[in-house]
Amino acid sequence: MKTSIIGYYTTRFGEIWEKSLSELIEEAITGALKNTGIDKKQIDAVFFSNMLAGVLGNNLHTPSKIAEIIGLNIPIFRLEAACASGGIAFHLASNYLQARSAKTVLVVGAEKMTDYSPEETTSALMAAASGEEQAAGLTFPGLYAIIANYYLQKYGYTEENLAYVGVKNHFHGSLNDKAHFRNIVTVNQVLKSACIAAPLKVLDSSPISDGAAAVILTSDKNMIKKMKYKADVLSTKTASDVISLSKREDLDTLLATKIAAEQAFKETQLARKNINVAELHDCFSIAEILAMEDLGFWKKGEGGTRIKEFSTQFGSGSSLIVNTSGGLKAAGHPVGATGIKQIGELFLQLTGQADKRQVKKARYGLAHNVGGSGGTAVVTILGI
Secondary structure, eight states: OOOEEEEEEEEBBBBBBTTTTTHHHHHHHHHHHHHHTOOOOGGEEEEEEOHHHHHHHHHHHHHHHHHHHTOOOOOEEEBBBBBHHHHHHHHHHHHHHHTTSEEEEEEEEOOOOTTSSHHHHHHHHHGOOHHHHHHHOOOOHHHHHHHHHHHHHHTOOHHHHHHHHHHHHHHHTTTTTTTSOOOOOOHHHHHOEEETTTTTTTTGGEEEEEEEEEEEEEEHHHHHHHSSOOOEEEEEEEEESSGGGGOOOOOOOOOHHHHHHHHHHHHTOOOGGOOEEEEEESSSSHHHHHHHHHTTOOOTTOOHHHHTTTSSTTTTTOOOEEOOOHHHHOOOOOOOHHHHHHHHHHHHHHHTOOGGGOTTTTOOEEEEEEETTTTTTEEEEOOO
């Protein structure tokens, strides 16, 4: 059965102290409905992605709150898979339509993170790591620093190679008026920024952000036919891996990403060269390099060299442009909203609505959303 995205809206990402989680959710839902031009009564179900409301805000019964916001007594599901919550929500919403359980659904993701101290937020995020890693005092910068050090030493690179990820994605963020950060940075600025967990610096790392994003997904043929903007869901796949780094066979491979990618490409019968735009999970600079390799766009171990070519940057003329939204690094990372924003960015690109960052003749897009240090991965491929 054909399913298509027919609408998208995202709030601004950043330090949004003037709005509550509920207000961000309401803005995203209202915006998506307005952009799509359909009545809320045409929505059959809602899938809501969020990681931290229960931990930070003592608020777990958000589906009922969403029912209050939209004034509908329809099925509403809350999904949590750490930083992959948005991707998982979209994956399950798509499968819900495939099972003919509904015709039109709304997928919304939101997170409120900046109202709390850095210590509170960091501790809450570590709920996505293993108990042993938490007991050892590790944080996610620390876990990804272990991965980064392993990669750099194995392939003979330095921290300078990592810096190019932030440079590229900050350039893309400068073209996105909804991005948390819109400033261009240099390699030297990345290298001179404060060290969080060597070799990772502040400018190697995604920020703590607030924000919400929503997409509307339908299998209704008549509705799809009427829409000016639509992008088809060609495949959405997810896989899981062990949660602890110490249990992994290879520290420079996220196995869940490889498995989900292979399944998605097999289902679509597309080649890697067919993908024109990709939104990858660059929570830290090393994560984008690994993703490019694990997804099969680059060979294993060559990412440190390839990233310095800026071949995936907007304006390079390359056949594949990566993280046009600014990625997690510059657009921001409100955890529950991230996976939805990634898919929404692809929707904008494929339907010619991406404004200053529009990639010419984009026909196929790939979104890659990761939970924790790679315990969950979701790969979604869209096309027109």
